Amino acid sequence: MTTTTTTTDTAVTPLDVAAALRGNRRRRVARSVVVTCGLAVAVAALFVLTMMVGSFRIWASEVIASVLHLSDNPSVDFVVRGLRLPTAASALAVGLALGASGTIFQQLLRNPLASPDFVGITSGAGLAAVAGIVLLQATGLAISGLALGGAIVAALLMYLLAWRDGVSGYRFILIGIGVAVFFDGLIGYVLTRAQLSEARQATHWLTGSIGQASTSELRLLIGALLVLLPLAILLQRPLRALELGDDTARTLGTPAELSRAALLGTAIALVALAVSVAGPIVFVALVAGPIANRLLGPATGGILPAALVGAALLLLADLVAVHLLPTPLPTGVVTGAVGAPYLLWLLITTNRQGAGG
Numbered sequence: 001m002t003t004t005t006t007t008t009d010t011a012v013t014p015l016d017v018a019a020a021l022r023g024n025r026r027r028r029v030a031r032s033v034v035v036t037c038g039l040a041v042a043v044a045a046l047f048v049l050t051m052m053v054g055s056f057r058i059w060a061s062e063v064i065a066s067v068l069h070l071s072d073n074p075s076v077d078f079v080v081r082g083l084r085l086p087t088a089a090s091a092l093a094v095g096l097a098l099g100a101s102g103t104i105f106q107q108l109l110r111n112p113l114a115s116p117d118f119v120g121i122t123s124g125a126g127l128a129a130v131a132g133i134v135l136l137q138a139t140g141l142a143i144s145g146l147a148l149g150g151a152i153v154a155a156l157l158m159y160l161l162a163w164r165d166g167v168s169g170y171r172f173i174l175i176g177i178g179v180a181v182f183f184d185g186l187i188g189y190v191l192t193r194a195q196l197s198e199a200r201q202a203t204h205w206l207t208g209s210i211g212q213a214s215t216s217e218l219r220l221l222i223g224a225l226l227v228l229l230p231l232a233i234l235l236q237r238p239l240r241a242l243e244l245g246d247d248t249a250r251t252l253g254t255p256a257e258l259s260r261a262a263l264l265g266t267a268i269a270l271v272a273l274a275v276s277v278a279g280p281i282v283f284v285a286l287v288a289g290p291i292a293n294r295l296l297g298p299a300t301g302g303i304l305p306a307a308l309v310g311a312a313l314l315l316l317a318d319l320v321a322v323h324l325l326p327t328p329l330p331t332g333v334v335t336g337a338v339g340a341p342y343l344l345w346l347l348i349t350t351n352r353q354g355a356g357g
Helices: 014-052 060-067 074-109 121-135 141-162 169-192 196-207 215-234 236-243 246-251 256-278 284-299 303-324 331-352
Strands: none
Touching (some): 014 060, 014 284, 014 303, 074 284, 074 303, 121 169, 121 256, 141 169, 141 256
16 A cells, blocks of 8 residues: 655745745834934933033033023033033034945945045045145135035046046046045145144144034034935935946936936035044044944945944044043044054955955
């Protein structure tokens, strides 16, 4: 007698696949919301902490009440609003701008090394600012205006040089590195023609420090950030489409070159304004996006989380530079000391993975 055993495989239906995709999307959205809210709380805490510490210690409740105009304490209001709030607000705004611009560059050019620090934008701003200090004896808002113009001119130059029936990410990066080296050489030449006081002022600006922004410069940055950061978040959908390639993006209904130009323009404006206010603070734009992606997990690529990471890094770096070192130093010194080892690690890991070019 022969016994026949029939095995019935459970078939996966399109409804099951759709349900799985919806569940995965919900998990990614939930994680993104949790991480973004957590980062916002951390940034708010660091923002308040920055105004608490110093030679005159203030409680968190007093800082919050003073910033929100909920109390009337002349001594506390003078320290918080007059002395510490401008620096804390500058660190917050510059960090948000650098974090957002850095992750846009990295996603758009599909390279973890694609950062405004290395593709000539900050070098263009530095050359214009140093030339203004040395040749025109510019000060204050004039230096910021020159730096902003230099960054924009450098970005336009790179875009035109990289254009060949479109802009290739790899070509843009290579041209940007070449432009940065050229501008850095010109900066060195201009510094050799400077007087000692001018060279000191230019070197301090090139180091990067959030404490050097004036009230007018800070208001300009915050006003621009209120427009550019929401715009960058709105452009996140075409950015994700462009990550899949131009052909796929067009298939999905995304105009590739127009979207790329809008994203590059937004990122360039963000970093140009940040550099014009605080000088070229290095490595924040480079590391903010990867750190945010580690926190987001499967929900990578969020512009707002990367911006919040940039703000947290810069607020923390300012605390270290001013309060934890034996001698207060410019913020750019701390970010450079932390960012350089990360860059070496990134170069090693990307080369091992065959992604470093």
